[in-house]
Amino acid sequence: MLPPGRGGKQRDVAAHGMYRRRDTRRGWLIAEIAAELRRYGADAQHVGHAFAGRHGLNATDLQALIAVMDAELVGAPITPGRLGEQLNLSSGSVTALIDRLERAGHIRRDRDTSDRRKVLLRYADRGAALAMDFFRPLGERTDQVTAGFRDEELEVVYRFVSAMGASLREHRDALRDEPARRRTD
Amino acid sequence: MLPPGRGGKQRDVAAHGMYRRRDTRRGWLIAEIAAELRRYGADAQHVGHAFAGRHGLNATDLQALIAVMDAELVGAPITPGRLGEQLNLSSGSVTALIDRLERAGHIRRDRDTSDRRKVLLRYADRGAALAMDFFRPLGERTDQVTAGFRDEELEVVYRFVSAMGASLREHRDALRDEPARRRTD
DNA sequence: ATGGGATCTCTAGACGTTCGAGAGTTTCGC
DNA sequence: GCGAAACTCTCGAACGTCTAGAGATCCCAT
Numbered sequence A, B: 001m002l003p004p005g006r007g008g009k010q011r012d013v014a015a016h017g018m019y020r021r022r023d024t025r026r027g028w029l030i031a032e033i034a035a036e037l038r039r040y041g042a043d044a045q046h047v048g049h050a051f052a053g054r055h056g057l058n059a060t061d062l063q064a065l066i067a068v069m070d071a072e073l074v075g076a077p078i079t080p081g082r083l084g085e086q087l088n089l090s091s092g093s094v095t096a097l098i099d100r101l102e103r104a105g106h107i108r109r110d111r112d113t114s115d116r117r118k119v120l121l122r123y124a125d126r127g128a129a130l131a132m133d134f135f136r137p138l139g140e141r142t143d144q145v146t147a148g149f150r151d152e153e154l155e156v157v158y159r160f161v162s163a164m165g166a167s168l169r170e171h172r173d174a175l176r177d178e179p180a181r182r183r184t185d
Numbered sequence C: 001a002t003g004g005g006a007t008c009t010c011t012a013g014a015c016g017t018t019c020g021a022g023a024g025t026t027t028c029g030c
Numbered sequence D: 001g002c003g004a005a006a007c008t009c010t011c012g013a014a015c016g017t018c019t020a021g022a023g024a025t026c027c028c029a030t
Helices: A025-054 A059-073 A080-087 A091-103 A125-146 A151-177 B025-054 B059-073 B080-087 B091-103 B125-146 B151-177
Strands: A107-111 A119-123 B107-111 B119-123
Touching (some): A025 B151, A059 A080, A059 A091, A059 A119, A080 A091, A080 A119, A119 A125, A125 B151, A151 B025, A151 B125, B025 B059, B059 B080, B059 B091, B059 B125, B080 B119, B091 B107, B119 B125
Antiparallel strands (some): A107 A119, B107 B119
């Protein structure tokens, strides 16, 4: 039952750095918010996995489809290279991925007319319908939740998630730029 | 440049259901919050992927290690079966996963003394050190962000993320319980 | 007590995704 | 025009995952 090391202090989880001291209301809040964000990400993955499975794709395929729509809807279609960056995939895997999605009728390949090395990915009707099925119930749930918050409260939430997101991206970039550090392996 | 089909309505993204109408401040806020949460999850995956890669594991291994510590730190060590549920893995994959982590010295297998069918997963020192290296910088960043919020504001944020998390889990469970629905394939 | 069903972990083979290196085009700078 | 750089695609190998089933152990009804 007891964690190994530091015998005895069973709930001194702060010593492990994973959790924060919860002995003040504020500390407890911060710990719970961080934990909830972590769980939210995990559950979102589960939802994506389950939904993708129902429709004959895997989680990566669904992520890719969303990224393709995301990019195209803001007027800047994505290329295979950048899709690979977003999904942490090598170029070979991206080709296979696009082949699958194209074969299934979810997206199309278009040559860029100005730079003919590039391929632009565009969603097909089938892919649009699938993404809509995925996002609609989530949007409805978001509506239900946000209905319980006043405008000023949503401003606070927005400020918070923006700051957390920016900080996490900083961390991600820092990890990328410091690639060679070895541990005590 | 134009999305295919439905010629002309280039920016009518609301028609796709992915995004919400942004013509009011409140609508814009909600859309941005939802988008930021989505990006946060994706970026968290990237961070995990990058960190795991540096230490000779894959993203699944790191998730598993975190889940094992998470469970043990609250005094209820996890079993291979439940770990598979949390990570969306089959029993066979879980065995391979545990073998990898045990071989690398990150976790240990213990037989449950009261129910000897079960195996309890416990982290080893090596795994604890790794998890600490992963979480410490994230905790520091969380501290920096939360420093810019008053207690009442954190209460609002907590209420929001709790509600969003609960709603998402409801959706996940609904997906699970309605497994057979087929689309117009 | 004892037998049957349920629960849990593990094994084995096949499948599919991913990776890594390299080839083939097209573009841009000199 | 020529060489370097950017981008996508091909191919074979490696790895993680899945499915099906075997082997233990526990629980409960008889």
